[in-house]
Every structure is written in C-alpha cells, then in structure tokens.
Amino acid sequence: MAVPSLSLKSRLRLEALEARRAYARSLGAPLRQALEAKLAEIVLPHLAGARIVAGYHPMRDEISPDKILEALNDRQISALPWFADRDARMMFRTTPARQAGPWGLMQPSSDADAVAPDLVLVPLVLADRAGTRIGHGQGHYDRALGHLRESGPVFAVGIAWEPQIADEPLPADLWDVPLDAIATPAEWIVCRPSQAGGNRPASA
Numbered sequence: 001m002a003v004p005s006l007s008l009k010s011r012l013r014l015e016a017l018e019a020r021r022a023y024a025r026s027l028g029a030p031l032r033q034a035l036e037a038k039l040a041e042i043v044l045p046h047l048a049g050a051r052i053v054a055g056y057h058p059m060r061d062e063i064s065p066d067k068i069l070e071a072l073n074d075r076q077i078s079a080l081p082w083f084a085d086r087d088a089r090m091m092f093r094t095t096p097a098r099q100a101g102p103w104g105l106m107q108p109s110s111d112a113d114a115v116a117p118d119l120v121l122v123p124l125v126l127a128d129r130a131g132t133r134i135g136h137g138q139g140h141y142d143r144a145l146g147h148l149r150e151s152g153p154v155f156a157v158g159i160a161w162e163p164q165i166a167d168e169p170l171p172a173d174l175w176d177v178p179l180d181a182i183a184t185p186a187e188w189i190v191c192r193p194s195q196a197g198g199n200r201p202a203s204a
Helices: 008-026 029-047 066-070 140-148
Strands: 052-054 077-082 091-094 119-123 126-128 155-159 181-183 188-190
Touching (some): 008 126, 029 155, 029 188, 119 140
Parallel strands (some): 052 077, 119 155, 155 181
Antiparallel strands (some): 077 091, 181 188
C-alpha cells in the first residue's frame, strides 16, 4: 500500500518543530530568561487597553509568556487555556494553573472563573509576517478564537522565538484564524490593521 505524502503544511510543521526544539535547547537558562524578559518589554506596551489577557502554559521548547502575565496591572485579569477533556473545546479560566489538564499541561482548576479574553497570546510552531500561523495541528486556537469573536473583537498576538518567523508566505486553510500581531524578543510585527470597535488594545 502506498503511503500518502505529507502536505506542504505538514512538512513545514515537522521541520519547524525540529528547528524550534534545536533553537530552544541551544539556549542556556540565563539567556533564555533574558530573551523572555525582552519579549515582555516588547509586548507589555501593547496591552494597555486589554482587560482580560490570556496566556498559555508553555511546552518545553515554547517561549514562555509568564513574565508578560506577571507584569499585568491591577486592573487586568490573566487567564490560561482550560480543557474539560480531550474532546472539549478550549476555554479560558483565570490563573493560576493548579492542575494537570488532559493534554499533560498545567491549567487552572475547574472552579476558577471562566472568562472571555479580549486579548490572547497564542503559541505557534511557525508564522509568517501576514499573520498566517501553523500550530500543532489540533485546531484548538482556531476554534477558540472563532468562538470568542462571535461575541466581539478579540486581538490575537502570536508569541515566538525569532527563528519561528518565516519571511515567505505560509499555506493557510479556510478555517485558520490569522494573527493580528506577532511578538518575538526582537520585534513587534503588525499583521492586520486593528478593526474599529470593541475593547482592542489601545496601542496595538
């Protein structure tokens, strides 16, 4: 039986996962912490108008948004993804992360407040400068962002190491939700003009 060839998107995902793994593991702890602090410096000025900011609990090779969430002001609420089980749609509940979720990552407890973020920090495997994002292929963020945007504007910011940004356009499926901006420790990339209305970050 012939083995189906991988799609271009699947090949790019596999190559980018390996590149992300190699890059992250090449960083010593002090340099990694310095890069994540620089990421926070770049992102925080763009969060001034956000009321509820959702981050994520990073996998081993992902850049961490923890320093961003820790630096939110007293009027802002931080949230993290939450899953009831592996078949459930991703929701967001207020921090901190207290229990292991069905995907093996830490998440808030089931009695934490469920919230609808107006700004979501989105992990990625690879992204281009137009906001096309390749994730792990499960579609969790595409479905969650689509659901949130049924009730109003939600600003999606991809968070990545610098080598995860592709200069050439990436393939996109019809259901892929584009990012509004991308942040690395080196730059803030505007992918789409902000739409009028809603509780958009004032400086995004």
